[in-house]
Amino acid sequence: xxxxxxxxxxxxxxxxxxxxxxxxxxxxxxxxxxxxxxxxxxxxxxxxxxxxxxxxxxxxxxxxxxxxxxxxxxxxxxxxxxxxxxxxxxxxxxxxxxxxxxxxxxxxxxxxxxxxxxxxxxxxxxxxxxxxxxxxxxxxxxxxxxxxxxxxxxxxxxxxxxxxxxxxxxxxxxxxxxxxxxxxxxxxxxxxxxxxxxxxxxxxxxxxxxxxxxxxxxxxxxxxxxxxxxxxxxxxxxxxxxxxxxxxxxxxxxxxxxxxxxxxxxxxxxxxxxxxxxxxxxxxxxxxxxxxxxxxxxxxxxxxxxxxxxxxxxxxxxxxxxxxxxxxxxxxxxxxxxxxxxxxxxxxxxxxxxxxxxxxxxxxxxxxxxxxxxxxxxxxxxxxxxxxxxxxxxxxxxxxxxxxxxxxxxxxxxxxxxxxxxxxxxxxxxxxxxxxxxxxxxxxxxxxxxxxxxxxxxxxxxxxxxxxxxxxxxxxxxxxxxxxxxxxxxxxxxxxxxxxxxxxxxxxxxxxx
Ligand code: GTP
Ligand code: MG
Numbered sequence: 001x002x003x004x005x006x007x008x009x010x011x012x013x014x015x016x017x018x019x020x021x022x023x024x025x026x027x028x029x030x031x032x033x034x035x036x037x038x039x040x041x042x043x044x045x046x047x048x049x050x051x052x053x054x055x056x057x058x059x060x061x062x063x064x065x066x067x068x069x070x071x072x073x074x075x076x077x078x079x080x081x082x083x084x085x086x087x088x089x090x091x092x093x094x095x096x097x098x099x100x101x102x103x104x105x106x107x108x109x110x111x112x113x114x115x116x117x118x119x120x121x122x123x124x125x126x127x128x129x130x131x132x133x134x135x136x137x138x139x140x141x142x143x144x145x146x147x148x149x150x151x152x153x154x155x156x157x158x159x160x161x162x163x164x165x166x167x168x169x170x171x172x173x174x175x176x177x178x179x180x181x182x183x184x185x186x187x188x189x190x191x192x193x194x195x196x197x198x199x200x201x202x203x204x205x206x207x208x209x210x211x212x213x214x215x216x217x218x219x220x221x222x223x224x225x226x227x228x229x230x231x232x233x234x235x236x237x238x239x240x241x242x243x244x245x246x247x248x249x250x251x252x253x254x255x256x257x258x259x260x261x262x263x264x265x266x267x268x269x270x271x272x273x274x275x276x277x278x279x280x281x282x283x284x285x286x287x288x289x290x291x292x293x294x295x296x297x298x299x300x301x302x303x304x305x306x307x308x309x310x311x312x313x314x315x316x317x318x319x320x321x322x323x324x325x326x327x328x329x330x331x332x333x334x335x336x337x338x339x340x341x342x343x344x345x346x347x348x349x350x351x352x353x354x355x356x357x358x359x360x361x362x363x364x365x366x367x368x369x370x371x372x373x374x375x376x377x378x379x380x381x382x383x384x385x386x387x388x389x390x391x392x393x394x395x396x397x398x399x400x401x402x403x404x405x406x407x408x409x410x411x412x413x414x415x416x417x418x419x420x421x422x423x424x425x426x427x428x429x430x431x432x433x434x435x436x437x438x439x440x441x442x443x444x445x446x447x448x449x450x451x452x453x454x455x456x457x458x459x460x461x462x463x464x465x466x467x468x469x470x471x472x473x474x475x476x477x478x479x480x481x482x483x484x485x486x487x488x489x490x491x492x493x494x495x496x497x498x499x500x501x502x503x504x505x506x507x508x509x510x511x512x513x
Contacts, residue, residue: 002365003178003283007171013148014155016042017057018064019261021090024052031091032056038070039063045145047109049263055149087156088239088261109145111263113183116305116477121467123474127459129380132473137297140182150176150187153262160238161191161230168193170268173279179286180296180323187259191230191270223271224248230268231255241266274422277354277361278320281421285327285338287367292338294379296326298473299386302447305477308440315433317416317440324402324418324428329389330382331405335373340405341421344370361422383473387448395437399427447476 022031031054032044040059047053058064068085075081114122119139126132142150150172158170174188175181216222228246234257235244244257252275255268269275286293300319303309310316330337347364354361364370377385398407399417403424410417412427415437420426450456456476460469470478 002367003280007151007177010147010151011155011169011171013042013057014151016059016061016064017055017148017152017155018067018087018089019149019152019156020054020056021051021088021261022054023091026091028054035067038066043148045109046107047111047145047149049111050260052108053261055145055152057148082237084237084239086159086239087152109143111146111149111183113140119301120470120474120477123472123477124459124468124470126472129383129457129472130378133294133298133379133383136301136473137294140297140301141293142176142181142183142185146183147176149262150264153187153259153264153266154189157189157234157238157241157268160233163233164229165191165193165226171276173272173276175319178279178282179293180282180300180319182297182300187262187264187266188275189266189268190272190276191226191268193226193270219271220253223269224253226270227253227255227268273356274359274361277356277422280365281341281344281363282323282327284344284363284367288339288370288372289330289337291377291379291382292327292330295330295382295386296323298383299326302476303440305479306443308436308443313431315431315436317429317432317436321416321418321429321432324421325390325400326386328400328402328405328418329386331402332389333375333377333382335375336405337373337375337377339370339372341403342405356422359423384448384451387444387451391441391444391448393441395441450476 020031020035028046032041035041035056038058039062042057042059044054044056047055058067064087067089068087071085071089073081073083073085113119119136122139123132123135126135154170154172158168161168161170169192170189171192172187173190175185176187216225227248231244231246234241234255240259240261241257242260244255247254247256252269252272255266257266257268258264259266286296300309300322303317303319303322308317309319309322327338331340341363344363345360347369348362349364349366352362352365394407395416397409399410399419401408401419402421403419408419414427414430414432415434416427416429416432418428420428457472459471
């Protein structure tokens, strides 16, 4: 299925869904039974965020209307409420029978990824490195439920934005839908007004829409003013949206806020078609060969464990850059595991043609037309070679380019140069400084070395089955494994403090003895 077909289906499901906050002592079966008075329910699940919630998808939109008809706007003695009905509801009481069944018998669906220590334990129990990569992906990837919740948040926000722009849509992009998202990743959304723009007045009528299409100096100004009013209404009226920041002067203007009922950190942009294209491309690569997703998940997790990437914006390598680096590495295999972007462009049908701001963003949409070469590299082999590849990559001179699948001389000075696939004059990793790149290279060298050691790569014999010692991929995620890198750097700066620390340690040990 293409990404756009998948998104369309999910958005429709989301429009028929409601999100209900409730007290954990409510009997969930009774809640569902009560809701089904409004019509058939296709799917429901429960989760905990800032409170307990039920996501309920009805078979028909009419059921949602009927439910909202019944819902009251609450009145409080010392506070006033905005009379806006959204599909985010809360249930205060559900009859006296609740007390008789205080035990919640439903399982909550997790919406955040497991802590790293738990993941390491899980991986240590696997029997091969290959299984470890698969297990990591299965533990981290977005669940069916989490994906539904992401689309529901888009749909709830759309209801609000539609008060200004009735034909607008709000769609997720980035890791929420590109196949590489980890539970707990941010929710990137795009406000799409193309539905309104494409309403062409009939040439004969001679009429054009002054009230909707007010003229300003540039598309950027339009985006800024659209986001500014949406930001204002999110802040003032949208239930559950807190900490709304308008970041309108960024290269790509955006609104950043937290959606509390889902627990998602949200970024809302508009007129960002290139990012949507990059999302489609990443999705396509992830679908071509299962090894792509296993390797990307593993490298992203490794990078986060060693603070190569961060949740805070800065001079760090981003997940997007890291993903492009993995794709480039897979294009360089012999034979290549995935085709170059130029190749995907050659395979495109006339309907796939796409240009955005003068840049050619064409690539094939029909996956079945993409020929794949026979490459039987194992995941273990690929993992080792990935770190080897970047441990020795000539970063100082060369740029990474997934369009051609070949490194090229850097067109400009930057420690790390990764050509933006759809805006060739831009460097995706422009933010990365020399010290972050150095750290990345040192960690690749260290990891590559670890992967060549037989004691790291064999499951520990003789351990109890419930807590085996970390080995293989699990040992690559342990913080202690990078001590070598850290102490090499530290030794230069603060040798005295290191010496004193070890002296104190040995004194302590002697005393204990
Ligand atoms: P995480 O949120 O870190 O899990 O990954 P992500 O892929 O969602 O990254 P992020 O939220 O930073 O960006 C969202 C999407 O915007 C990415 O998937 C890309 O499609 C796009 N994007 C991010 N950074 C760049 C960039 O520097 N250049 C381009 N062209 N697109 C970018
Ligand atoms: Mg993201």
